[in-house]
Amino acid sequence: MVRLTTALRRIDDAKSRDGGGAWRVCEATGARVRAPRAKTPWGCVHFVGGAVLGSFPDVAYDAWLSACADDVGLVVVATPYELDLDHEKCAMAVKKTYDEARRLACAKEGMDASRAPTFRVGHSLGCKLLCLVASAEDANEREGNGEAGDGTIDMDVDATSGTAVAVSGTTRGGVGNVAGHFLVAFNNADATDSVKLVEKFARELLKKRAGAASGASEEFFKTLPNLAAFAERAAKAAGLEFKPTPAQTLERCRTRFASKRVRLIKFKDDDLDQNDELLEVLRERMKVYPGRVDARELDFGNHLTPVYFSTDGLKLTPALEKLVGQFALGDAEGVRKLSAEFAAFIRDASS
Template identity: 25%
Template sequence: MNNWRKIDQIWCAWPSKPKALIEMVGGSYIAATPHLSYSKLLGRLLKENFAIHAWSYVPGFDHQAQANQAWKALRKCRIKLESRIGCNNLEPIRIGHSLGCKLHLLAPDGGRKSHSFIGLCFNNYKADKSIPMLGKIKQKLKIQSEFSPSPKETMNLITKNYMQKRNLLIKFNSDNIDQSELLLEHLKARGDDESQLIKCNGNHLTPMNTGIKSILLNQINANSHENNNLEQLIALISKYASQ
């Protein structure tokens, strides 16, 4: 906790001489306090001398607007870090979890200003599937609500506008809402692509801190298998981010 400070919407942790910068966008409703929700994952990467910038947000329906907002906030914070360490060309490693993947992929620079992208548990469902109560509310209030861009529009935009070739997609074997394989198809359709998908043990909540997972899963203690899965994920991310 003592390593973190907040600059506008970004939680930051800076080693004195970082070897690289990680820009993190977390998943729905757990990314308001990313330094807590992902404390073990981000804390371990910080100990390995990565600077960490994690965007704090509450999800809405206009994902393109939030993608733009995240990109601007992360860019502003990156400029501050560059000024501090005397470097003006940091190329961040972007990490997204769940909805955070989509927001990174919709960034207005198309991924061109990044070193690489690591996508954890990508999903791109319609609003009424992502928000279980929405279907009932829509019927009762007679309103139409959908994410913008829609799932189909999102994939078309990624194929058309997303330029980053180096993408590592991580899918967990017990995650039944993951759509990483669909994303990989669209990334590969661009041609001259270096994206890869790796399947790991775990579930949709594996990237998160153990305490948060226990609350969400209504378990008193997270089991040792989950801790091992998170350790393996951290090692995988660290290795890829160091290449």
């Protein structure tokens, strides 16, 4: 995992030396920002990626996020994060990063920060982090810290009668400018199972490199699955657990999740997706909360479909060239279809 992270970091550095392409780094926050080309922006996307990959969103998710920005005219603000067993800490960190980066992006692009909507978009573990953010936002509103919103009464389920009741003494402050959530391949696994995602990514890399690598780069890619398998065994032996646990995360979503519009995306061949569990609790939540949730099961793709990037065209250092060589990872057609799904969601959520 360390070597995978190192490789991604070096590719990220190579992009930075080349000027970052259409991406820029928000120096004040570390967020990666991608403005739309040939369109006047009218809102923002807050993107949080999966484990390891989410630390380098402008590398691992470049093709998809660039299409999202250009197709619908939104500024993408991707918030990197470092892996930690405390997912709540990660969630609050990406929220803080986004809030400041969004303010700066709105000023730079000439958008009114008080009116420009935010669409939160996540992949895999990033979905869990955004769910924790959405649940915390509702909790803040209960404490009177929310922004002025639609003034509707927040509701909950009475444990005795099972009926919807108003939360005593509270008025829902709204969810600010958050217009919806687009959650792709939600993953809420425990620590041991989460390492399997890294192993899957490593094996995908190895498959892509089969017959094309040589020397040091060949050895690098061949060691990735073994390293991930070792990490899985180590996590199990140490009894590591995430905070909050998978069960606690779902319970928070059932009782606190705040969003006007939620769409869950599931790929055809994805054995790591846990959308069904999230959909069940969000449907229960939306019985008493003024929002909507739906799910789309796509006839293509797997857990890594949102990931597409290439080292082609980058000015790699000799050492990095020797380590990873020139390669492309992912399915360009799958990314194109996923981008169309996102554009459809934006049209629906904005109507």
